[in-house]
Amino acid sequence: MPTPKAPTQATNEALAYQYGGNHKTGWLAYLPEHWLPYVQLARLSPPAGLFLVYFPHSFGLIYAAIRQQASPSEVAYAGILLFGGSFFVSNAIHIWNDIVDAPLDAKVERTRHRPIPRGAVSSSAALIFTASQTLGAALFLPMLGGDAIENVIFSAPGFVAWLYYPYAKQHTYWTQAVLGVCLSWGIVIGALSLGVKPYSLRTGKIDIPLLLLFSASTMWTMIYDSVYGFQDLKDDLEAGIYSMPVLFKFNIKRVFWILVVFIAATLAGIGGQDEMGMMYYGITVGGTTACLGLMVAYVDLSSSESCWWWFSKGFWYAGGSIIGGLLAEYTSRVFAI
Structure with a gap:
């Protein structure tokens, strides 16, 4: 059985830059020094976290547009609202995650320099910040249209899931499944917008x-976030942090392959239920399955560099395939192509 390769100092710095909550170059270098820790808390640069949240909202939006035969202007308006809401949701959940995770983050090389563990922001100040971002996200709910009370009811499970998520790392090895539910609840909100x-x-x-x-979407998240999690496997084992990589270690590819098969089956099932065309099957079903299959086949889970590379490709390419096929189906129906 392979063992995790100890990341070099350069690797740790690169990974912290990419998504470690310690990025301070680029446009961040022009901010006042006391703003920087708060921007880092919200993961505003690079904005990967924002798109992790927004992609599932887009899935739900475009799928609903197909079902409702919504006009392009309706879809664009809803998409803008969902992007605004996703911005605040992303900020809120990253800050909340860092508040709860601070004692654990201090034990992991890649995350120990995040604002709270390094003492740049207090937990109480971070709590006020995340409350303000949560309020900002909530203000978008009435703008989605439909029954405002129902909007609140349908958004509540997602809110509860996000509250629980950082604690899942202390309670269950299926942390990535919990994260999948959290992120994929955006599909519900996206569909609700139409x-x-x-x-x-x-x-x-x-x-x-x-x-x-x-x-x-939940199973897709379980795969790409597990690959991401292998970057910290050695530290997680020592710190007692629960996750699918900790549970399955290097036997996890068997689980990945099962998930890939189920993802293909569920996406094909949607096509059958809604009588989707060949572009949907080719791009969404075929493209997503191919992207995830390549990631599972070729990622070196013992290498932090390989895990980061395939995590990003597994997110962008597979997520882009889901969106691309749905958009192609929507376009063909609305414009009768």
């Missing part, structure tokens, strides 16, 4: 295709 509800409060009917899309 009037597609996951569950009818009046009839009790569950929207099966939307549930399948939610499931596929």
